[in-house]
Amino acid sequence: xxxxxxxxxxxxxxxxxxxxxxxxxxxxxxxxxxxxxxxxxxxxxxxxxxxxxxxxxxxxxxxxxxxxxxxxxxxxxxxxxxxxxxxxxxxxxxxxxxxxxxxxxxxxxxxxxxxxxxxxxxxxxxxxxxxxxxxxxxxxxxxxxxxxxxxxxxxxxxxxxxxxxxxxxxxxxxxxxxxxxxxxxxxxxxxxxxxxxxxxxxxx
Ligand code: IMP
Numbered sequence: 001x002x003x004x005x006x007x008x009x010x011x012x013x014x015x016x017x018x019x020x021x022x023x024x025x026x027x028x029x030x031x032x033x034x035x036x037x038x039x040x041x042x043x044x045x046x047x048x049x050x051x052x053x054x055x056x057x058x059x060x061x062x063x064x065x066x067x068x069x070x071x072x073x074x075x076x077x078x079x080x081x082x083x084x085x086x087x088x089x090x091x092x093x094x095x096x097x098x099x100x101x102x103x104x105x106x107x108x109x110x111x112x113x114x115x116x117x118x119x120x121x122x123x124x125x126x127x128x129x130x131x132x133x134x135x136x137x138x139x140x141x142x143x144x145x146x147x148x149x150x151x152x153x154x155x156x157x158x159x160x161x162x163x164x165x166x167x168x169x170x171x172x173x174x175x176x177x178x179x180x181x182x183x184x185x186x187x188x189x190x191x192x193x194x195x196x197x198x199x200x201x202x203x204x
Contacts, residue, residue: 139186
């Protein structure tokens with residue numbers, strides 16, 4: 001299968017590496033908007049992960065002939081009614097360190113027992129195809145909020161996101177282990193299947 005290039009609307013080199021690893025068997029090359037020479041400036045004012053992913057993907061698609069993709073993700077803590085959710089990156093301010101954000105969330109769960117500390121990372125991925133068709137997928141990984149930061153891998157809320165099956169936080173998993181079970185890894189594999197269907201349709 002060869003479908004050429006996918007432009008991914010992110011400035012995060014780690015995401016591009018992760019996406020290329022998952023897409024490797026498709027023959028498609030994934031490049032960032034920046035590497036494709038595209039500049040997008042959007043306000044992520046959607047009400048859902050899917051809307052925000054679509055806002056970013058549409059902005060890049062408006063100036064590209066390739067398949068364009070974007071993701072949006074967040075952490076939902078049940079005890080906090082789903083906070084920080086779609087506001088995860090902006091929680092306590094975009095520039096506030098995750099040491100502070102993580103400590104704050106842990107303190108808001110003070111005295112809350114294990115079984116009520118349930119949470120999930122959610123990821124939606126949107127694609128805009130060259131014919132204008134739009135696709136979205138969503139996936140999640142279930143876990144619990146820990147009592148302190150643990151682990152040095154990953155980013156963001158990983159040090160406080162404990163995955164019971166591994167008895168580790170996602171910051172204690174290797175990048176490969178995390179990709180196999182993470183919201184983003186799962187969503188990417190779902191999107192890959194959707195794109196394969198598209199390829200079959202366009203080849204008929
Ligand atoms: P965006 O999807 O890049 O707009 O941002 C989502 C935000 O959710 C990130 O900035 C993190 O705060 C949080 N988040 C999403 N996925 C993860 C993850 O895999 N680990 C840790 N934090 C995450």
